[in-house]
Amino acid sequence: MSTAASNVLEVKGLTKRFGGTTALDHADWSLAKGEIHAIAGENGAGKSTLCKMLAGAIVPSEGSITIDGKTFSKLNPAEAKRNGIVMIYQEFNLVPELPIYENIFLGKEITKFGVNVDKAAMIKKSDELFHQMGVKVDSRKIIADISVAYCQLVEIAKALMENAKILIMDEPTAPLTNQEVGILFEIIGRLKERGITIVYISHRMEEIFELSDRVTIMRDGKIITTREIGDIDQKEIISLMVGHELGMDFPVRGKTERSAEPVLSVRNLTTDKIRDISFDLYGGEILGLAGLVGAGRTEIVRAIFGADKIKSGEIYLRGKKTDKLSIHKAISKKIGLIPEDRKRQGVHLELPILHNMTLLQLDRISRLMTINPKKERAGADEFVKKLRIKMGKLSDNASSLSGGNQQKIVLAKWLANEPDILFFDEPTRGIDVGAKAEIYELMDELRSQGKAVIMISSEMPEVLGMCDRILVLYEGNMMGEVIGETATQDDVMTLASGLKLEK
Amino acid sequence: MTANKTSFKKSFLQFYKKYGVVFILAIEIIFFSFAHKNFLSLNNFLSVGRQISFIGIAAIGMTMVLIIGGIDISVGSMLAFAGVFSTKILVDFGLPLWLSILITLIMGAFFGAINGFSCAILHIPALISTLAMQTILKGIAFLLTNALPVKGMTKEFKYLGQGYLFGFFPIPLLVMLIMFVLGTWILNRTTFGRRLYAVGGNSEAARLSGINTKVMTILTYAICGTFAALSGVLMAGRLGSGQPSIGADHPMDVLTAAVLGGISVNGGKGNIVNVLFGAFIMGILSNGMVMLGINEYWQWVLKGIVLLLAVTLSNLDVITED
Known part of the structure; x- marks a missing residue:
């Protein structure tokens, strides 16, 4: 068939396993020469895993990659580049202290007599590259002094320098303004004319439709379908991304009356990452914050908790306006935060389980600075039983525990402080099904005790199953509120993609 | 076959972590006992x-700094500074001994706090900020004395460095043992010690648990400065005068004692009790080499190698993962 001949890249049975989880499951996929191919999917669907294997950043567990008829079972970054695949990551790969042209020629400097770096030649060649892209950039500027949009142009110029045949861009428009997006699209159009194939990962539906020729939809590590862009609409993409199986039982809700007055109110909260966020949180409810990675969910709770700087906005605790909180003050006002990155922010792996669990209790269990070991143990034993923590001895290091039990000792640490307001940021990430169910039960119990709970999760079924109300965010803005019991995944996904609900 | 190899590696690591320092000390004692009849x-x-008491006392402070993830090179000049400063205020102003020592310890805490401030607030790497402090304190010690030893020390002061309890037990050794009890209490039993390990092991998790990591850092360096100043005071008593030029090898000895004792240079890990053994390993090594008539230059070479070995052993789990 003619398509096979025009395919620049084919992937067969490509699979990647990390430990027990399969990030990409037997993917068969192809790219046609000169097309713009969008990849859509929720967080963790496997988009980045697929692209990184093409770029040689991670090694496949199984399967093959065929580029221009040459078949590889794995690639390293240098091989990928030699075969014309270049990936532009969200975090740019530039040296901030060096000028643009030196970044473009890093490691392949043009030299005179093989030793002297030929500055003038490199600047001239850089200007040519930018000219081809149709933009004017002074290539002597230092990277640290130019905007994100320009950094992206430099990355593209670097890719052209490498003679890229396939350019993979991971959410290139996320940090750009509307005007800059327009310029980027023009450049992408020009690259296409030159026969370069573009792979484009994006969460923005309009962009996918504006720009791409074909779209591939991924879910749970599998390629669901690849379609011509004319054969599909936004609604269908979203419902394919979400899928329709719900695999989890959640505690029955709705028995608890929520408090008459809000426990926590936030008005026009603004930081570097979020804008004008306002909402009320009541006792006896679980409020969900949904949105894609980077939408500002974590940033909201971190700002309230005093972990991030607040630019403007007010916070009211039990009706009373509070000054900006420090973490220490937030804790003493009975607020708790179960952070998203357990290993980096939650648990002290090299400390005994006991010391992890009682870190917030030190002042309560000590006299004259000296910790009372009996009091300490008694408090910890109670939570080991209550949360059914599976462990050796309390004196073993936390690193000896499974992910789920590590999360439980983080929970124990916070519950011991008897918080009224508790933020759960991705509480079930990376833990087994049994521990997940236990954490759901615990959250439900907190709700029935009248505590105010915020839950952040990237797992849509979990948010819908657990939360009474859900606030959906998109790029730092609040897009809307839906009711957990009646909302569908499509509703949440639509709002999270920056679109309005049609009612 | 490979499974056997890795399990052997693992059990060796566990053995070394628990008893390594005692084991090394025992081998060392046996070796020198055979090598020299008076040992x-x-x-x-x-x-x-x-x-070793001068090394050991300073190593308690160094241990705390290492646990929080830092290092303090300035303990060497602090040894000289505290010696001349305490002698000088005693001699020149006629202050009572206890007051001279107290003021000197406060000065030690003060300069230590500056180290902590540089690290926590100004974000200067610990190696750099304490190296700068090492030079600053050396300068101050020479400025105070015009490079001459401070003489005229009282008998009581000398007793602190040279005297014996019950006629046989050296006073500095006694002070060191008391300080190790104090250090063990601070690190293992107090709220401060708990928070110290928490910050050193995972500073972001500690911060999100409401611990003020900056204040903790400043306090820790202040404590280290205090211990270093105390060792300087005792050293002056031992020498019978305040000597501005001492202490060049001190940071090295103190650091090696702490690392031999299993304190990780990467922070968050280690038990202070083993540091006492680490100090003894260093002391016996020096003593044995002197007895065997090995010249000082070779001693320096060997001490450097011992430090490298000690860090290697404490890093074995990381190295074997590569």
């Missing part, structure tokens, strides 16, 4: 005990 005697051990 194995109570008197020699007490004399080694006195020599």
